[in-house]
Amino acid sequence: MEKNRKATENLLLDTVGKIVEGNGFSAIGVNAVAEQAGVSKILIYRYFGGLQGLIGAWVLKNNYWVEDTKDWEEDLALVPSEVSAIRNAMKEMFRAQWSSLKAEPLRRELLRWFIAEENPVSRKALEQIETRGREISLSFLERIETTEDIDAVNALLIGGSYYLSLIADRVDVFNGIPLSDPRGQERLYAAMDSILDRIPYTIKEEKDEN
Amino acid sequence: MEKNRKATENLLLDTVGKIVEGNGFSAIGVNAVAEQAGVSKILIYRYFGGLQGLIGAWVLKNNYWVEDTKDWEEDLALVPSEVSAIRNAMKEMFRAQWSSLKAEPLRRELLRWFIAEENPVSRKALEQIETRGREISLSFLERIETTEDIDAVNALLIGGSYYLSLIADRVDVFNGIPLSDPRGQERLYAAMDSILDRIPYTIKEEKDEN
């Protein structure tokens, strides 16, 4: 066999992903990862300081939330300063976030694990998600003006979309909405739009920089 | 020692609750439960057919969602048929559900487990929650008339309140809202009220029974 630390490190990291994807987070363990990677488990301790370190490195490496949402601010900068345009951008952003979570089972598995298990890794991951989400939120908020508590409304909507995505893997129906049926999903999108449409706000005046 | 099957069954069930409450769901196991109960683990197999059976029985016994919400329909029946009154009842119902979930850590731990782990027990429990929630929803819907997709809106709001309750044990802030701060919670309640206030609907006409 060839000897190459970086390569085997990546092999181990990838194996973590495969196991989580295939059998869920509970299937992860030093023995399982090492065996499936075809490598000695002691390397996990040597290179990552243990299982916790390995998982931490893996989560960090594939920090989906942070990566996938990279260019929202740029897109928003191109949107004209009209209420309807910004409103639509906001609705689109929510929809896009939701549907990307819907499309990636691994990310849902990850999020479920972050919520269920309390440990430094999941804590840090949740903080990162919050930080990134906050940036996106603010990029919208700095362009509009309102008496409404948009942060609170958005927290509810984001939380709702997360929750419904997470349990869609477990149950077929929630509050009478068929979660796996495209029509059910469309109803939820429409409901979100309708809520967002009813929030009154105006465009914030442009300020000179001085 | 005295010999009494019912008593030791209850002892085992209670012990499950204590362990979950103290150390979370991951701490549960045949050995742990038996030891903490001060009883032989083989009784778990004899009386419950194994750990799964024990947990299932425990979940069933303390089906919080079903129990605690018993009298919502009765209360609603006393509410006069005016839009504002029913609207307020609905807002109160949401608030009450949310705050009771906030007040009971065990229930949150339970819900987290239902979502994270996929097995017959959690599946059934989620179904029960859905069934019960549906009853409450319908008791409202049958008294009002609207073009809005109230089920979808409610699914979002309920999901949102669940999600925020669950991660409040893990992070301090979500989308800029301080979840453990009473003022943060009040903002969320207000946002929910505001959303519900904007849904247009009218009272459904009373029908004779024939």
Next chain:
DNA sequence: ATATAATGTTACCATGTGGTAACATGACGT
């Protein structure tokens, strides 16, 4: 080319897990 340190393997240990067999003891009907 060869010493040396990094990389990797094998084999093992202690511990904890779910699960069962064999035995002890108490409750209860007759």
Next chain:
DNA sequence: ACGTCATGTTACCACATGGTAACATTATAT
């Protein structure tokens, strides 16, 4: 009173887990 069956305990097994020591091998710098 006493036999009998449900109830309970002790002791054990097989297995998987995290973790480590001792050894083998390859890369690489000099």
